[in-house]
Amino acid sequence: MNVHERLRALGFSKADAATLADHFLDADQRGKVSHGLSRVDWLEGLPELDSTGRPERVVSEPGYERWEGRGAVGYLTLAAICDSQLADPPSHARVVVASRCFPTGVLGYWVRRLADGGLAAALTATSPARLASPEGGRPLAGTNPIAIGVPSSDGRPLVADVSMGRVTHGDVLKGDAAPEELIPFGGDRAYKAFALAVGVQMLVGALAGEEPGAVLIVARPEFDPVPGLRALAAGARLPGDR
Secondary structure, three states: OHHHHHHHHOOHHHHHHHHHHHHHHHHHHHHOHOOHHHHHHHHOOOOOOOOOOOOEEEEEEEEEEEEOOOOOOHHHHHHHHHHHHHHHHOOEEEEEEOOOOOOOOHHHHHHHHHHHOOEEEEEEEEOOOOEEEEEEEEEEOOOEEEEEEEEOOOOOOEEEEEEOOOOOHHHHOOOOOHHHHHHHHHHHHHHHHHHHHHHHHHHHHHHOOOOOOOEEEEEOOOOOOHHHHHHHHHOOOOOOOO
């Protein structure tokens, strides 16, 4: 049974199964295997999976949108948000808040979609608390990645995507890392990653609510900085390059 068939067996529509499969296959191709096809196994094990949930845009203003997951898996909420931004880009910039949006997958995948469509974007999302302070204590924040996508006139957008954990929860689920390895990255400077994780947790919580959510800033670029950076890099691999 291929990935599309497995997702259809879970009750996802043909279109939703295709959206999810594209995300998982892209993650595997880019080496992010903990967020790739292994996540289908995880979805199959969720006792309360709602394969028919549909996200809804509940507020739409010129510079602000708010979306509710309405039971949909976060991948499909972000897919709907990206489709909406590409179909109706902001005049200059827009903040988009997504409540009850989990799991969100590889955030770089979503900002790359926007960058390929000519929009600059910064996206962050929260998850259940898994990172404790380097000083110890209970987990206080999720791994809370931040992804930035910037389009380029050469057709090769820059896509930076960094999680605040030394490993991801997906690595733990896949068995590639032990739970005790899920700590803020940075060694003796781990307090920096912890500070970012907590900052994201509070920002998204203030805008989207206590449950895992996402915040997207999307804008029309007015300049084209990526080709100049590539020239300076002189062939060195930049974030998002294969």
